[in-house]
Every structure is written in structure tokens, then in C-alpha cells.
Amino acid sequence: MRENRLLLILLLSAIIFCLLFAYILPINRYSPKSPYNPDIWISKYSYNSNELLDVKFNTHNRGRLYFDILLNGVKTEAYLDTGNAFGICVSEQAAKADKFQIYNYTNVYNSEGALISESPQFKVNSFYIEGKQMKLDSGIIVEGKDSYIGFEPFKAGRITLDYKNKKVAFSKSRLPENITSSESRQVFNFFIMEGNGEGYIVIPIRIDEEEYYAMVDTGASVSVIDSKIANQVNAKQNIFGRVKLSNLEIGSFKTSLPSVSVHSQRAVGRGIEKEIMATIGADVLCQFLVTIDYQQRLLILER
Structure with a gap:
């Protein structure tokens, strides 16, 4: 009886360890990159x-x-x-x-x-x-x-x-004119919400070749997609409510994320024609050299 109880405890411990390794640790696993010193x-x-x-x-x-x-x-x-x-x-x-x-x-x-x-x-x-x-x-x-x-x-x-x-x-100086899109650099004209969400940066992204609007949020530890997107791409949530996203496109850049949060993410801003259905967080942004030009409303990602 005691041996069975011990085996059960070891089995439960192994399951918990596997879950922690597979789902929780990747949330804190950032891989910062930069193309230059x-x-x-x-x-x-x-x-x-x-x-x-x-x-x-x-x-x-x-x-x-x-x-x-x-x-x-x-x-x-x-x-x-x-x-x-x-x-x-x-x-x-x-x-x-x-x-x-x-x-x-x-x-x-x-x-x-x-x-x-x-x-x-x-x-x-x-x-x-x-x-x-x-x-x-x-x-x-x-x-x-x-x-x-x-x-x-x-x-x-x-x-x-x-x-x-x-x-x-x-x-406050103007961005050099030679900073344009290339194979290693993407330049986006972003939208800025007005009213309650003034200053929010919004860009188009693609998931499974479908276009959505996403907010760029340096304060978000983990990227987020709306539950509607998760259903559309048949992403299966784990016990922590997260999904693996392997088909995210930002301009010509393609990336995959081991753990994305899923919850109601829809927002509507004045001057923006579509609902905002996702958030691009630090787990994505840290993979690039990121430039935000508020004067010209440009987001630049370089890798």
C-alpha cells in the first residue's frame, strides 16, 4: 500500500514537472536578438x-x-x-x-x-x-x-x-530617409487609436493567412489572441488556457510562439476600421530591433 502511494506521488510529481516545463517555463523564455551592436x-x-x-x-x-x-x-x-x-x-x-x-x-x-x-x-x-x-x-x-x-x-x-x-x-530628429523596408527590415505605417486608447499602436498581422489587427504592447509579457482567432485556427488550449501559435506573420516576417494567451481581446478605436483582435507582446518584440516613430506613425522591425 505504501509502495503504491509512493509511486502515485512520484507519478503526479513527474506530470506536474512536465507541465511546468512544457507550458509555464516557455512563457518566461525570451530570446532577445539584435542585428547590430x-x-x-x-x-x-x-x-x-x-x-x-x-x-x-x-x-x-x-x-x-x-x-x-x-x-x-x-x-x-x-x-x-x-x-x-x-x-x-x-x-x-x-x-x-x-x-x-x-x-x-x-x-x-x-x-x-x-x-x-x-x-x-x-x-x-x-x-x-x-x-x-x-x-x-x-x-x-x-x-x-x-x-x-x-x-x-x-x-x-x-x-x-x-x-x-x-x-x-x-x-526628436527625423528618421533617415534610407530606413526603408528590405529583406531584413520591415517598415509599417501604424494606426493610433484616439479617445480612451490614445497612443495605442495598431498594425495588421496574419495568422493562418487571415488578416487581423493587433496592438503592439511592450508592457505585455506574452502575446495574446482573441478566442475567436483560436477557434478559427483550431488551436487547442492547454490546461493553462494557452495555445501554440506556429503561423504568425508580421509583414514578411514569420515566427512561431510556444505559448500564447487566449482571452477576449477585441477593441474598437476611433479611426480604425477593424476590431483589434490580438496583442504583440515582448515575446515577439524582443526578437527584433524595434523602432517606433510617433511623428511619422512608423513601426520598424529589423533582424
Whole structure:
């Protein structure tokens, strides 16, 4: 009897280990790539050396790029979140310092336009990212321990993300005209949502040769597809609600993902003709040198 119980425990342990190895670990398994060293791409993309910033990136922060920031005299960390429609969202923990004077409350919505919360809004008196002064008027205080930066500080220029070398560059100068699509580089004209989702970056993608609209979200650890897409491509969800996606096309680039989240992802934005049915997260973005030019509404992926 005791031997049978021991065998059962060993069998259950082996099953749990296999599930963890097959489904959970790949979620945190990022493979950052870059076609160039930073000194090469800052030249190609016409950045000055003083526009290059350091960031933190590893699997423990779930694919997010973290900056050291100084906000209203308070030192903290914040990750870059292109899916954030606000200037900066500061964690309650960081906001405990007596440097954030609330002057209003603002409604926070999700990508589907549903009201999530009413959050305190504060005035930004000073804001530095990795020692570089940035223009920002206000921010909000959110639950949780993480702070995150939205598109607002970067909307007057362009930003390049190098996940592999842990570097980011920001400039208000114009993108060089020779940065065009090629075999190793794709240039997309993206849509920007207005209203509740202002600043969201939306591009067309293809899954099983069917076109969908997807939001590009550096704050999303894992890419997401709507349950309607999962049903259309006959993707079988595992016990964690995730699917393997082996037929994702972004422009001419093809990639596969071992673990994609599946849930209601539909959103409708003013000025966008189709529903947004997916999110491209850090598990995809880290495979490229990523440039976002907000002034010209260009997304550039290079590998």
C-alpha cells in the first residue's frame, strides 16, 4: 500500500514537472536578438551618442524594459509600456513619498473601452529617464508595485529598443530617409487609436493567412489572441488556457510562439476600421530591433 502511494506521488510529481516545463517555463523564455551592436545602429538610425539610454531586461521582469527614473525628486524604476495611454502610471508604493500632490481623478479604461477604475491624477514637476530630462505634465497612481511609462514622453520623436544589448535611444530628429523596408527590415505605417486608447499602436498581422489587427504592447509579457482567432485556427488550449501559435506573420516576417494567451481581446478605436483582435507582446518584440516613430506613425522591425 505504501509502495503504491509512493509511486502515485512520484507519478503526479513527474506530470506536474512536465507541465511546468512544457507550458509555464516557455512563457518566461525570451530570446532577445539584435542585428547590430548599439554603436552601429545608432549611426544607421542617426542617433547621437548622448541619446542612448541603458535599460534593464531579463526573464525575471517578464520581458519588460525597465528604466531608472527620477520623478518629482523620487527615485524609482518604471518599464516602457506602449499599451499605456497615460504619461506615467506610478505604483502606490512609489507614491507614498510626499511628492505627488493629487489634483484630480481620471477614468482608466481597458482596450475594450470598459471602465476599470478612477485613479488619482498628479502634476509632474520634474521627470528624468536615466538622467535625461523629459517633458511630461501629469501622471496617475495605480495599484501594484510596478510603475510604467506610456507614449506621452516619446510622442514628439522616435524611440529604438534593443532588447539584446539592453539599450534604448530617443530622439526628436527625423528618421533617415534610407530606413526603408528590405529583406531584413520591415517598415509599417501604424494606426493610433484616439479617445480612451490614445497612443495605442495598431498594425495588421496574419495568422493562418487571415488578416487581423493587433496592438503592439511592450508592457505585455506574452502575446495574446482573441478566442475567436483560436477557434478559427483550431488551436487547442492547454490546461493553462494557452495555445501554440506556429503561423504568425508580421509583414514578411514569420515566427512561431510556444505559448500564447487566449482571452477576449477585441477593441474598437476611433479611426480604425477593424476590431483589434490580438496583442504583440515582448515575446515577439524582443526578437527584433524595434523602432517606433510617433511623428511619422512608423513601426520598424529589423533582424
